[in-house]
Amino acid sequence: xxxxxxxxxxxxxxxDMLVAAVNWSSEWKRKSRRRVLAAPDTxxxxxxxxxxxxxxxxxxxxxxxxxxxxLRFFSAEDPGYGFVAADVPELTIGVAAAWRGxxxxxxxxxxxxxxxxxxxxRRISLSVERKNFAQRLYLAEGYEMVGAGSAQSDTMVxxx
Numbered sequence: 490x491x492x493x494x495x496x497x498x499x500x501x502x503x504x505d506m507l508v509a510a511v512n513w514s515s516e517w518k519r520k521s522r523r524r525v526l527a528a529p530d531t532x533x534x535x536x537x538x539x540x541x542x543x544x545x546x547x548x549x550x551x552x553x554x555x556x557x558x559x560l561r562f563f564s565a566e567d568p569g570y571g572f573v574a575a576d577v578p579e580l581t582i583g584v585a586a587a588w589r590g591x592x593x594x595x596x597x598x599x600x601x602x603x604x605x606x607x608x609x610x611r612r613i614s615l616s617v618e619r620k621n622f623a624q625r626l627y628l629a630e631g632y633e634m635v636g637a638g639s640a641q642s643d644t645m646v647x648x649x
Contacts (some may be wrong), residue, residue, distance in 0.1 A: 490593065492600045493565030495559055497543025500538035500618050503545065506557040506583025507535050513621055529532065534561060535546065540576065544608060546600045548593050558597035560605060560613060571644045578605070580615040582623070589621035594623065598630055606649050613649065618642045 545559030
C-alpha cells in the first residue's frame, strides 16, 4: 500500500469515498452518489476539492485507489456534522468495502494526522455513528468524545 497526498485530480475518488462513508451500514437503504453529492449537508465535504486549507491522503494498492482521508475547515454558518470550531478541521474517511478491516483506515488516519501537524493544525474533529465500527478505531487512535452530534452519533476530537 502506498499513501500519497490527495491532489485536485482525486476529487471524484474522494466523492466515491464520501458515498462509501455515508453508506457504511448494510442495514440501511443505500444512498446514491447523486443524492449524497446533491445534499448540502454531505456534498460540502467534497465540493470544489481542494479548497484553501484542505488536506488529504489517498491509499493506493497496485495502482488502484482503495481509500482516502481528508480534512476540511467549515464555518459556523455552514458546519459539518462534527463541527467544533472554525479553526478545527473535520475529518472524512472512506475505504472501499473490499479493503475494510485490513488496516487501510488506520494508515490513512495516521498519515493525515502527520500532514495536519506539519500544516500547524492543532485539533481534528469528526462525527461518527455510535454503531459504526470505525468509532473503535478513533478511540484507539486518541480521539475523545466531546458531545452528541445527534441521537445516533457522537462528535469526537483529537488534540495533535
